[in-house]
Amino acid sequence: MPLLTVLTPRSIRHDRGILKLLRALCAVAALLIFSGTLGTASAARLDGIDLPEQYETRYKALIDQLRCLVCQNETLADSNAELAADLRREVREMMVKGKSDQEITEFLVARYGDFVLYNPPVKSTTLMLWYGPFALLALGVLIAIITVRRRGRTEPTTLNATQHQQVQDLLRRQDEEKNS
Known part of the structure; x- marks a missing residue:
């Protein structure tokens, strides 16, 4: 079959x-x-360094705010990349050494730039990142409005006598083909 x-x-x-x-x-x-x-x-959180329980919630909150530099659309907590594991390990070590969240974040920003922050601050270097999508949307809406208005203003095209006769001949031929 x-x-x-x-x-x-x-x-x-x-x-x-x-x-x-x-x-x-x-x-x-x-x-x-x-x-x-x-x-x-679960694998993203297993980095081989035991973190005292007192730091665990702080650690999880902090790595949820940091971006994986390899994956770019994942937090350090969600990424399986080796660099993300290294950064998680570094964050844990800094916490154990007594560094505050702000000190850890400042260290990573100094080393990797604002891109390491999953929600970078609004400043002159990140303005396009924050407001660019809205500007592009506004530009698209403006172009659409202008296009629609121009189409509404165009005068209907009038045919001269020769063109009108050609259209009539084409329509007559089409009717004859349908009837035959």
Whole structure:
């Protein structure tokens, strides 16, 4: 039997074996997807340095505010990159040495720039980052308004006698082709 006839919707409904196989494949795919995401979240926090319990909540809050320099759209807490693990380890070591959150943040900003902050401060060097999307949106709306207004102002095109006759001939030919 050809493969296409075996996998039609009607044959899938009648063939319980294929339906069970598809369910099993979906379950395995879901298991692989969710086990991968759960593994990354817990693996990101295991850096090999034991942090005293008194620092743990402060540590988690701080690494949630710092950006992974490799992944760029993930916090240090969520990233599995080696650089992120190194930065997490460095943050832990600085905490154990008694550094404040502000001192740790200032050290990382001095070393890597404002980009290391997941929410960088609004200042002259980051203005485009904060307000650029709104400026582009406003520009797009302005262009759309201008385009719509120009289209509304254009005068309808009038045909001269020759053009009018050509259109009539084309329409007549089209009607004749439909009727024949």
